[in-house]
Amino acid sequence: MSVAEALARIRARIAAAAAAAGRDAQDVDLLAVSKGHPSSSIREAYAVGQRRFGESYAQELVRKARELEDLKDIEWHFIGHLQRNKVKDVAPRARVIETVDRLDLALEIEKRAEREIRVLIEVNVGGEEQKSGCAPADLLDLLRETRGLSKLRVIGLMTIPPAVDDPEDARPFFAKLRELAREARAAGLDPGPELSMGMSHDFEAAIAEGATLVRVGTAIFGERPKREDG
Numbered sequence: 001m002s003v004a005e006a007l008a009r010i011r012a013r014i015a016a017a018a019a020a021a022g023r024d025a026q027d028v029d030l031l032a033v034s035k036g037h038p039s040s041s042i043r044e045a046y047a048v049g050q051r052r053f054g055e056s057y058a059q060e061l062v063r064k065a066r067e068l069e070d071l072k073d074i075e076w077h078f079i080g081h082l083q084r085n086k087v088k089d090v091a092p093r094a095r096v097i098e099t100v101d102r103l104d105l106a107l108e109i110e111k112r113a114e115r116e117i118r119v120l121i122e123v124n125v126g127g128e129e130q131k132s133g134c135a136p137a138d139l140l141d142l143l144r145e146t147r148g149l150s151k152l153r154v155i156g157l158m159t160i161p162p163a164v165d166d167p168e169d170a171r172p173f174f175a176k177l178r179e180l181a182r183e184a185r186a187a188g189l190d191p192g193p194e195l196s197m198g199m200s201h202d203f204e205a206a207i208a209e210g211a212t213l214v215r216v217g218t219a220i221f222g223e224r225p226k227r228e229d230g
């Protein structure tokens with residue numbers, strides 16, 4: 001299947017999942033996760049209207065942003081674990097950094113950003129030890145501490161739930177992210193409207209629980225080749 005065909009199928013499935021949830025399909029955006037795939041695949045997706053692409057490794061983002069600099073309105077989202085020393089490479093290129101999970105990282109982004117940069121707070125909803133993301137109990141503090149920053153703007157929450165075989169089993173974790181956003185709003189710390197959740201195997205379940213942005217890689221570009229270093 002070509003990238004264009006796969007994209008068309010995913011868009012149709014997003015629309016169907018939104019309709020089934022009584023939601024407007026316009027309210028669910030698609031991030032095409034291109035990590036591990038060549039710039040030529042990104043061009044194929046861009047040619048059929050895809051503009052938002054997700055990358056997980058700083059050096060890979062730097063290289064692709066250069067290879068694709070002629071695509072003027074391409075929008076990069078950084079979705080990988082971000083180390084402070086990589087912020088200087090990522091901040092100038094990413095429109096959105098989806099993986100802010102601690103204050104020192106937020107402060108480094110604020111320092112390195114040349115213009116407004118949108119971020120999502122990544123929350124470890126499953127409380128898994130190996131996973132990045134702030135603990136649900138720390139979310140309000142992080143929202144409070146990042147509120148006064150002038151360039152960094154929090155526009156929502158992001159999560160990667162624990163791996164489960166049946167997407168239905170991921171739903172409580174998606175619901176939890178939505179609930180955390182609601183609680184923050186009630187506490188006067190509005191995290192913004194975005195809920196980035198759902199990947200190739202479970203994006204429909206995420207849409208049922210309120211996802212506004214789904215991050216889909218494999219179902220668009222195919223299996224990822226073994227990763228290069230980034």
Ligand SMILES: *Cc1c(COP(=O)(O)O)cnc(C)c1O
Nearest residue numbers: 033056079199200215216217218
């Ligand atoms: C790789 C990745 C995805 C895409 O996963 P697929 O299963 O290929 O759709 C989504 N989100 C994050 C954070 C990722 O690292």
